[in-house]
Amino acid sequence: DGGITQSPKYLFRKEGQNVTLSCEQNLNHDAMYWYRQDPGQGLRLIYYSQIVNDFQKGDIAEGYSVSREKKESFPLTVTSAQKNPTAFYLCASSPSIQGQQFFGPGTRLTVL
């Protein structure tokens, strides 16, 4: 099956720890994205990547980091510098920067 996978679905971490969220796609899409979603709010763009080995900051990049070493993978690290990391994180990909986006099922991160 083609699609986007995010793992794990639920993640718990202690305050002050870095944590990495996984996002993998087998759609052969060039562009990938990370969004954060808080209750009652829309999607806020954290980082996006149009091509391997290149990525740009979105609207709320502070406290996050990404890498794009392979076309199919775009992991997101939530660092201890992120003041309010508890949220629902969505990964997406698109065939090109102009295409529709395909979303993964999301990871709910809770920092205790």
Next chain:
Amino acid sequence: AQSVTQPDIHITVSEGASLELRCNYSYGATPYLFWYVQSPGQGLQLLLKYFSGDTLVQGIKGFEAEFKRSQSSFNLRKPSVHWSDAAEYFCAVGAGTNAGKSTFGDGTTLTVKP
């Protein structure tokens, strides 16, 4: 930069009634427009999209949307709502070379009464 507004935070309709969810965008040229649906705790699924051509766009699950340039709107409609349509709906706008870097509205939560 483009922006999108969904004026209704929450809408409740009875099952079988018609539905219209509003979306207004801001962009100087012809935008790329999308509607997505999200069930609780899930990712987003594309309902329909408009890039060019016919301004009335048909999507999945019986949804349609109409692009009205004069009103900067892209409202989502469904003639008869089913209980399974209860979800959150997001309008998104993309533009030009950054069309894939969509800007999302804050969403409209749809509740369906039996």
